Amino acid sequence: MMTETGWRTDETLHRRPHVQRITGLSRSTIYAGIASGTFPEPVRIGKRAVAWKGSDLDAWVAACPRTGDGDQ
Numbered sequence: 001m002m003t004e005t006g007w008r009t010d011e012t013l014h015r016r017p018h019v020q021r022i023t024g025l026s027r028s029t030i031y032a033g034i035a036s037g038t039f040p041e042p043v044r045i046g047k048r049a050v051a052w053k054g055s056d057l058d059a060w061v062a063a064c065p066r067t068g069d070g071d072q
Contacts, residue, residue: 013051
């Protein structure tokens with residue numbers, strides 16, 4: 001099942017380039033958010049590879065403050 005944010009609500013794993021496209025965040029902003037505790041931590045999927053759980057990204061989006069008046 002796809003959400004309006006573009007990732008699946010199950011435990012699908014998403015690599016960083018996809019996370020960047022979906023969130024609009026740069027690589028450095030993602031890792032700064034991880035360091036500050038404001039962005040989900042990735043899970044290790046290999047010796048030099050990480051990915052993010054779709055459910056963690058959904059929760060992050062849900063917690064993000066909304067801007068504007070909602071008429072868009």
